[in-house]
Amino acid sequence: MSGLPERLQDATQSGAYRALRDDELLAAAEGARIDFARITLADVRDKAALLAQVAAALGFPRWFGANWDALEDCLTDLSWREARAHLLLFEGFEALRDASGDDFGVLLDVLGSSAAYWAERGRPFFAVFVDPGQRLALPELSAGQAP
Numbered sequence: 001m002s003g004l005p006e007r008l009q010d011a012t013q014s015g016a017y018r019a020l021r022d023d024e025l026l027a028a029a030e031g032a033r034i035d036f037a038r039i040t041l042a043d044v045r046d047k048a049a050l051l052a053q054v055a056a057a058l059g060f061p062r063w064f065g066a067n068w069d070a071l072e073d074c075l076t077d078l079s080w081r082e083a084r085a086h087l088l089l090f091e092g093f094e095a096l097r098d099a100s101g102d103d104f105g106v107l108l109d110v111l112g113s114s115a116a117y118w119a120e121r122g123r124p125f126f127a128v129f130v131d132p133g134q135r136l137a138l139p140e141l142s143a144g145q146a147p
Helices: 023-032 047-058 068-075 094-099 103-120
Strands: 015-019 035-040 086-091 125-130
Touching: 015 103, 023 035, 023 086, 035 047, 047 068, 047 103, 068 103, 094 103, 103 125
Parallel strands: 015 125, 035 086, 086 125
Antiparallel strands: none
């Protein structure tokens, strides 16, 4: 399975990835009718701002507690988004990665465990960081590339 729309609908491929650009991901998500959220982190340098940005982009419910456990709780629920598959596209991660100490690593851990949760339930969940400089040690998700 090498087509990006097909991969994004395959729960066994769920996970955290990097991509060189966002255009083919956006087209694939639209064509496959995948729930898509763009999360801009360009001005985010700490945990509080990160959690607020994710919560706003995904429309988290009022009960969101703005901590790591609550983030994972919301990412493994997403019932208010009513979709069969989810794609979270993160842009501008560099400031957070460089300024936050462990926060960026914890974010990656939470995204990975959320993806595993959904994969076990047969629902695709992808967290993709736009990384044209290929600086993140994540597998690349792109059209025509086998996992």
